[in-house]
Amino acid sequence: MIDLKKQYETIKSDADKNVLEILSSANYIMGENLKQFEKEICEYLGARNSISVGNGTDALVIALKALGIGQGDEVITSPFTFFATAESISAVGAKPVFVDVRVDTFNIDPNKIEEKITSKTKAIMPVHIFGQPADMDEIMDIAKKYGLYVIEDACQAIGAEYKGKKVGTIGDIACFSFFPTKNLGCAGDGGMIVTNNDDLATICKALRTHGSGADGRKAYNLLNNIDENMEENNSIDNMVYNPLKYYNYLIGYNSRLDEIQAAILRVKLKELDRWNDLRREHAKFYNENLKDTEFITSFEEKHVKHVYHMYILQSERRADVVSYLKDKGIATGIYYPVPLHLQKVYKGLGYKLRDMPNAEYLSERTFAIPVYPELSKEQRKYIVDVLKSFK
Numbered sequence: 266m267i268d269l270k271k272q273y274e275t276i277k278s279d280a281d282k283n284v285l286e287i288l289s290s291a292n293y294i295m296g297e298n299l300k301q302f303e304k305e306i307c308e309y310l311g312a313r314n315s316i317s318v319g320n321g322t323d324a325l326v327i328a329l330k331a332l333g334i335g336q337g338d339e340v341i342t343s344p345f346t347f348f349a350t351a352e353s354i355s356a357v358g359a360k361p362v363f364v365d366v367r368v369d370t371f372n373i374d375p376n377k378i379e380e381k382i383t384s385k386t387k388a389i390m391p392v393h394i395f396g397q398p399a400d401m402d403e404i405m406d407i408a409k410k411y412g413l414y415v416i417e418d419a420c421q422a423i424g425a426e427y428k429g430k431k432v433g434t435i436g437d438i439a440c441f442s443f444f445p446t447k448n449l450g451c452a453g454d455g456g457m458i459v460t461n462n463d464d465l466a467t468i469c470k471a472l473r474t475h476g477s478g479a480d481g482r483k484a485y486n487l488l489n490n491i492d493e494n495m496e497e498n499n500s501i502d503n504m505v506y507n508p509l510k511y512y513n514y515l516i517g518y519n520s521r522l523d524e525i526q527a528a529i530l531r532v533k534l535k536e537l538d539r540w541n542d543l544r545r546e547h548a549k550f551y552n553e554n555l556k557d558t559e560f561i562t563s564f565e566e567k568h569v570k571h572v573y574h575m576y577i578l579q580s581e582r583r584a585d586v587v588s589y590l591k592d593k594g595i596a597t598g599i600y601y602p603v604p605l606h607l608q609k610v611y612k613g614l615g616y617k618l619r620d621m622p623n624a625e626y627l628s629e630r631t632f633a634i635p636v637y638p639e640l641s642k643e644q645r646k647y648i649v650d651v652l653k654s655f656k
Contacts, residue, residue, distance in 0.1 A: 266596045267446050271639040276532050283528035298527040305534055306457060310431045314466035316458040317522035318473050321420040321442025324456035325353035325390075327518065328438045331458075331468040332414050333488075334359050334387050341381055342390040342418075343373040344604040345624040350392055350418050351605045360614070362386070363606045365621040369564045371395060371577070371631075374623070375403035382407075388414035393422035393432050395600070395633075396448065396544075396572035397565065401427050401435045408436075416440070420456075423449045424541045426570035433459045438469075443522075443530060448544070448574055449537050451526040468515075476515025485514035543638035544573040547645055551576060551634070554649045560586075561630075575600060576636035578652075583632055586655055590634070593651045598633040 273280070287293065299317060306315045318324050334340060336358035342350055344363040351361040362381050367374045371394045378389065389408055391399035401417075408415045415436030419425070423441050425432045433439035443455035458469050464487050471477070471484035486493050522530075548571070552562045561579035565571040575598070580586050587597045604624040606616035619625065634648055 266598050266633065266635055267637040268639055269445060269450075272637070275639070276529075276536065279532045280529050283532060284525055287524045287528055293524050294521060296524045296527075298524045298531060299522060302522075302527040302531050302534070303457075305531060306459070309534060309537075310434055310459060312431075312434050312459045313461040314459065314463065316460075316466060316469040316473060317527065318456045318458060319518075319520035319522065320454040321440060321444065321456040322349040322353055323473075323518060323520040324420075324440035324442070324458045325349060325416070325418065326356050327469050327472045327520065328416055328440055328458050328460075329353060329357045329359065329388070330472060331465050332388065332416070332438065334414075337385060338387040339383060339385040340388045340390050340416075341373075341378055341386060343392045343394065343624075344606040344621045345371055345601060345627055346392040346394055346418070346605065347420075347601065348605065348608065349420070350390065351611070354390070359387070360385075361605070361611070363604075363616065363621060363624075365623045366394075366627070367400075368623045368626065370397055370399075370566065371627060372397060372399040373404075375400045375407065378404070378407050379411075382411055382413075386411065386413060388416055390416045390418055391436075392418040392420075393425055395563075395577055396422045396425050396574040398422065398425050398427035398432050398569045398571075401432075405435065414438070420444075421447065421574040422572060423447070424537055424570075425572040428568050434461065437462060438465055443526070448541060448572055449530065449533055451522075451530050451533075453526055455522045455526045455530065456520075457522075471515055472517040473520045474517065475513055475519060476517035477513045478510060481512070481514035481517070488515075540638040541572045543640075544576075544636050545571070547636045547640055548573045548576050550645055551578075551636075551649065555652060558653060560652065573636050575633040577631050577633055579627070579630045580632070581630060583630055586652075587632055589655050590648075590651060595648055595651060596635060600631065600633055602628055604628050 303315045338359040339362045340354045341362045345366045354361040364377045417436040417439035419433045420442035438460040441457040443451045468484040470480040
């Protein structure tokens with residue numbers, strides 16, 4: 266599905282140089298590469314703040330916690346996505362409330378959101394699934410009407426655009442994943458939180474490092490409506506030399522992006538738009554050459570820029586075609602065979618078969634074929650020819 270060795274060869278010189286410099290410096294955590302990467306991500310997205318963390322799941326958890334979402338709260342999200350989306354909601358003690366998806370874009374259907382809103386609803390978490398932006402105008406309007414937060418799960422969609430805006434800059438806060446197979450992937454785990462709200466950024470920075478230090482103190486004061494300038498001068502915080510390093514103000518996490526990952530991501534970020542354009546080129550080729558076959562090709566709305574983290578086909582004979590492609594040496598992936606509302610872990614929520622007909626329909630029919638940037642014209646033609654020969 267992806268050739269990371271081939272991608273590495275295209276950045277090998279710069280990546281190796283940067284990594285060796287870090288190893289020689291012995292400065293592995295929260296160093297200059299991290300600072301510069303966060304700055305460069307802000308510039309790339311057009312965002313005010315970025316907070317790097319250990320992985321995309323941590324990004325979601327910390328974003329939710331920074332918004333004060335927890336026990337007894339509800340968060341509306343999609344059932345047709347990777348488990349981490351709902352898992353993060355559960356991890357902070359809240360309840361995921363699933364809303365069915367559109368059958369063409371695979372994204373949460375905004376027309377079905379309002380009927381799921383209750384007095385316990387605190388946020389909507391749309392997922393820009395497979396790299397296609399969700400219906401953000403409609404979602405933001407609903408959130409404004411009911412006073413809800415919007416958390417963009419953009420873990421699969423860095424570089425995607427909605428009406429000219431980069432995803433991750435539209436809601437209150439957004440989360441990205443840098444898992445190696447993502448459009449922008451590191452050599453391990455990594456994630457990012459993005460927000461235009463300075464106070465939220467401060468709280469997220471504190472939460473990623475045990476709720477400690479200067480960010481922890483600022484976050485504590487923000488959450489407790491304390492004016493730092495009016496705080497008593499004889500506070501214990503001021504009685505010990507350099508106290509903030511070992512003073513913890515919030516219950517947080519240990520979730521940091523290390524210097525080596527930041528350095529690799531800085532090299533790859535320069536290539537991201539070119540790589541995304543190649544994914545789009547491959548997707549266009551598939552759409553044009555498979556339009557008269559039995560397969561339903563990927564759909565892209567006119568007002569968005571889809572970055573094709575995955576290229577998805579649909580077939581009523583999925584098992585047969587996947588087996589056929591395997592025999593021909595073509596990798597495939599099924600995302601996602603069990604929608605979240607039917608996962609065993611959420612049995613207690615009371616969902617049953619056919620509650621989310623579109624998500625269930627897609628889970629039985631969709632499969633992905635290779636769309637990674639380094640895919641050659643000869644390879645993609647071979648994929649098309651094999652699909653056309655399927656009987």
